[in-house]
Amino acid sequence: MTLLQINCKNKTISIRDAMLSGIEVFILLFTIWNKSVGNKLLNKEVQDYINANLKADLHSLLLKKSPFPEVSMQEIVQQIKGKQVAEKKFPFLLKDGVIFPPQLNMEQSSSEKTALYKSQILKGKKFIDLTSGFGIDAYYLSQNFEDITLIEQNIELLEIVEHNWNVLEKKARFINQKLEDFLNENQENFDSIYLDPARRDQNKNKVFLLEDLSPNILEIQEKLMSISSQVIIKLSPLIDLKYLVSVVPNIFRLDIIALKNDVKEVVAFVSGEKKKGIFCNCVNLESGESDFSFTFGDEENAQSEYSEPEKFIYIPNNSILKAGTFNLVSEKFGVKKLHPNTHLYTSSEKITEFPGRIFEMEVIDSKKIKKKEQYNIISKNYPLKPEEIKKKYGLKDGGNAYLIFTQSKKGKIILKSV
Ligand SMILES: C[S@@+](CC[C@H](N)C(=O)[O-])C[C@H]1O[C@@H](n2cnc3c(N)ncnc32)[C@H](O)[C@@H]1O
Structure with a gap:
């Protein structure tokens, strides 16, 4: 059992404590000091101040003097930041008495x-x-x-x-x-x-x-x-x-x-x-979407079918892309891959249970793309990034229509949502 455990649990100074080395004494004093900072942060006035400033601009707040001599503005801002992060990331900690560590933690x-x-x-x-x-x-x-x-x-x-x-x-x-x-x-x-x-x-x-x-x-x-x-x-x-x-x-x-x-x-x-x-x-x-499970062996034994784009285009969800189960997805859902390095799939009938996004699309000539038109641009296995494509064609971002720049086995293609 470590020194810290003994002190955290019993909060008593035993004979063993009296024989502590210099380093251990330092740790003990640091622990007691640290606990008291925590206690000061939990003081009702300090907590009220933290709660009243949950939406404050933290940069400006840091420039102000702390209204409490025993607690610094940095410590107060750390608690405000903590509550802000907790709201999204771990709301179970939004409870009276909870203390938050520095942002990196x-x-x-x-x-x-x-x-x-x-x-x-x-x-x-x-x-x-x-x-x-x-x-x-x-x-x-x-x-x-x-x-x-x-x-x-x-x-x-x-x-x-x-x-x-x-x-x-x-x-x-x-x-x-x-x-x-x-x-x-x-x-x-x-x-x-x-x-x-x-x-x-x-x-x-x-x-x-x-x-x-x-x-x-x-x-x-x-x-x-x-x-x-x-x-x-x-x-x-x-x-x-x-x-x-x-x-x-x-x-x-x-x-x-x-x-x-x-x-x-x-x-x-x-x-x-x-x-x-x-x-x-x-x-x-x-x-x-439901989960998709497989074994690495299943993937090794699976084979993709290939095709030029048909009526429906599928983009697998990101957990599937990360897992790299590219052939099994083709086999299991009866969809064909556009190219060995393009993880986009196609079918003539809609496969609604496909684990990912489904688009109805057609192949278009690049000349059909007009300047200032608004599209969500997707680039998959294509030499240009969406930002570069936007610049090249003078397009605006957003809206409901999609353009996918990609490659099928025949070469580079552009798909447009219909
Ligand atoms: C990524 S964080 C863990 C976050 C935690 N899973 C959570 O959900 O809050 C990793 C932690 O491991 C600690 N750590 C790293 N190396 C360590 C080591 N060799 N011995 C003990 N703790 C270590 C770090 O101090 C850090 O706090």
């Missing part, structure tokens, strides 16, 4: 909606989140577990999470440690281990390769497998799936989670032993 958090989805897949007795962060994932993912442990290297952040979980009346063990050190000392097994590695380097720039993430999953994967039969890793939507499954060989399930057709997360499920095949679930939250 909130940006790194999952949303309540994706966390809730993941929570439905997991069940067991003992759950550990090795990269707690602001604890949004941990809060939801641990719903179906009895024994919950959170590890976080950032002491200020973990203090905030512990405070908030007390407000929410949710119990857990909070451990302020580097997860590598925790794993070296740990003697326990867990039913599920969750990790959401930080994707920023020391200069706060985004990183994407597994070895650049913190922690480096490749270095600890064996250790993780030795203490749990199921490790769940959240990754960036930009991760290359072929690279991922080649460097983490025991992945048995991948969930590509999109919210309103925007892919937010790739979640890898890893087991202790190599399982046959990888199950992939393309999840579409709040888009009205």
Whole structure:
């Protein structure tokens, strides 16, 4: 048990505390100071001021002097920003007494909606989140577990999470440690281990390769497998799936989670032993579309049919595009692909259950496009980007009509909605 745990839980100074090293004393004093800042923020007058300024311009507010000598304007603005972010991203935290961390910690958090989805897949007795962060994932993912442990290297952040979980009346063990050190000392097994590695380097720039993430999953994967039969890793939507499954060989399930057709997360499920095949679930939250599931083997064995554009054109949703199940979609829904590198499909009859957008379109000559006409421009496997196309043809953005610039097997084509 760490020093922090003893002090967080008991709030007493024991004989052991009297023998603390200089560094530990510093941590203890810092913790007490930090708690008191939290308490000052929760003062009724300060909270009233925060609530009265929820719609204020935060840049101008930062230039003002804080009306409270014990709380800085920066701390007040952090709380206002937190409430603004929470309204969209994790409304369950819009509760009296909840404290928000700096913006970067909130940006790194999952949303309540994706966390809730993941929570439905997991069940067991003992759950550990090795990269707690602001604890949004941990809060939801641990719903179906009895024994919950959170590890976080950032002491200020973990203090905030512990405070908030007390407000929410949710119990857990909070451990302020580097997860590598925790794993070296740990003697326990867990039913599920969750990790959401930080994707920023020391200069706060985004990183994407597994070895650049913190922690480096490749270095600890064996250790993780030795203490749990199921490790769940959240990754960036930009991760290359072929690279991922080649460097983490025991992945048995991948969930590509999109919210309103925007892919937010790739979640890898890893087991202790190599399982046959990888199950992939393309999840579409709040888009009205059902999920699309397949195995990598199904995709390898599927073949696309090809055709020039027919009456209906289909653009698969982004979770399917991310999963790369291009041939299976053609086979399963009876739609034909326009070109091996164009992930657009076509059919003469409308396939309403197709997981994506459906357009009725015709091929047009570029001469038919008039300057100043208004279109939504889509470019797929075409040398020009929508902005460049708009400029080239002098078009206006928006409206109800669509132009798709793409390539079929015969070459470049332009499709117009009818
Ligand atoms: C992306 S955030 C996690 C967000 C979290 N899933 C949520 O929903 O709020 C990653 C967190 O892992 C922590 N972290 C990164 N490397 C770590 C390590 N080696 N040991 C302990 N914590 C670590 C970072 O401090 C950061 O707070």
